[in-house]
Amino acid sequence: MTSTPWERLPADLAGALRPRLPDAVRDIAGAVGEMNPASGAKFERDVHTAVRVALDRFADLAGTGEPALPPRIREVFVALGAAEARENRGPESLLATLRTAARMLLRTASQSLAEVRPVTVDEIIDLSDATSAYVDELAAACTDGLARQLREQAGEGDRRRRQVADLLLRGGAPPDVAREAALGIGWPSLEAVVPVLLPLDQARDARFRFGGDGIVVERGRDAVLLLRSGPRAERAALAEALAGRDAVVGPALGWPEVPEAVRLAERTAELAGTGPDPVFADDHFAALALRGESGALAVLSARRLAPLAGLRAGQRDQLLVTLESWLRHWGSRTAVAAELFVHPQTVSYRLNRLRDLLGDDLDDPRARFELSLVLAYRPSI
Structure with missing residues (x-):
């Protein structure tokens, strides 16, 4: 041999x-x-x-x-x-x-x-x-x-991902720096980011499960998954992917607002706790706002009033004043007309315009309550 x-x-x-x-x-x-x-x-x-x-x-x-x-x-x-x-x-x-x-x-x-x-x-x-x-x-x-x-x-990829996570969580990064760093981990654009709070023992699974769409940061007491906007960051997809994982999903905000989005997820966890099904901060903005959480009120205002954002300032203010009065008077057009010193037909015209913009929100009790809350705390017109 x-x-x-x-x-x-x-x-x-x-x-x-x-x-x-x-x-x-x-x-x-x-x-x-x-x-x-x-x-x-x-x-x-x-x-x-x-x-x-x-x-x-x-x-x-x-x-x-x-x-x-x-x-x-x-x-x-x-x-x-x-x-x-x-x-x-x-x-x-x-x-x-x-x-x-x-x-x-x-x-x-x-x-x-x-x-x-x-x-x-x-x-x-x-x-x-x-x-x-x-x-x-x-x-x-x-x-x-x-x-x-x-x-x-892989080591270089991990370093780059840590860099992106640090830029997003710390906040205040120049846009060109943040976007270049995101491009380095395969994110072609940097727009909205969804933070997800997870127990530490879920960090490894989250890295595998979300791959290049997310960055996982371990913080000692928990882990934060920063998920870029896209199909996998939609609510239905997250509800399925995070079932049974004690997750709290923060709001989808622009990348400069990631620190605020993480903080709102943390406040949501304190308010609502965690359970087998993921908890979504979006469902608790009104409660957070009533507890003095200005960040929750700001996000809620931006979302509820987004359909009116494209109007001229004067037209938008007219409609919001009318909407606030209508909500306070439980839909009485006569009371609204009397309060605003306008003809009832003017109230009807404005409400029709509001219905075109807000759609079913005007008939949804939760949406009406959130609109009332947003308008009550809105700076005077």
Whole structure:
């Protein structure tokens, strides 16, 4: 039993193989290029170098018990694997390439011997064993390089995500700095962010569950998931994804307001507690506002009055005065007209306009209460 498969190779293989190496390098590198047509010129150069180094080394190994790849040669293939990872190509294409190279190497070595003398079946078997074992060593080196690069990229990715989390949670970041940092973690835009408070033991699962859409920050007492706006941040999706996880979902606010959104989630947790179903801060703004939480009142005002935001200031103020009076007088147009010193038909016109803008909110008890609250605390017109 010999120590290496290539120790059993015939001594005359190297002499027979070397004249054919330039053509073999060209053919194998060309076949690899055809398998990866979009890889670019640098990949082609790297592959050509790697194939030349690999074939030279295989010829040197014939009849020896040396290890397949000394450090300087192994590093060529470690670097090739790392380059594949940097180009976001996984190991599948790399291993397929090596399998193709192994078949072509076996054919080249067999034909080289056959040109100088007859080749026995045992020699073909030994050649097959040696080429397979040798290419396994090449694959191990490439995979090692790919894994190293992925670990390095993961570490860099974690650092960038921590940077984005710090910018958002601290607040006050210049817009260009925040957006560039967000782009660095794969967020093409930085708009609304939804904070979710979670128990610490849910942090790891949240990282896996939300992937690139969220950033998880562990704070000692709990964890905060910062989720970018999108389908996965919609209420229905969150209600399903966070079921049974004792989560509190803060409001979706613009990225500069993330500290306020997190604080409102914390106040909601203090007010409503947690349970198996996620608690949404949106459901508790009125209660928070009545407890003196100005941030909750500001968000509630912005949302309830958003349909009127596009009106001219004078028209908007007229409608809001009318709406406040109408809510206070339980829908009595006569009382509203008397209070505002306008004709009842004017009240009817304004209410029709309000119904066009606010829709079913005028008939929803909760919405009417929140509108009353918003208007009661609204600065005087």
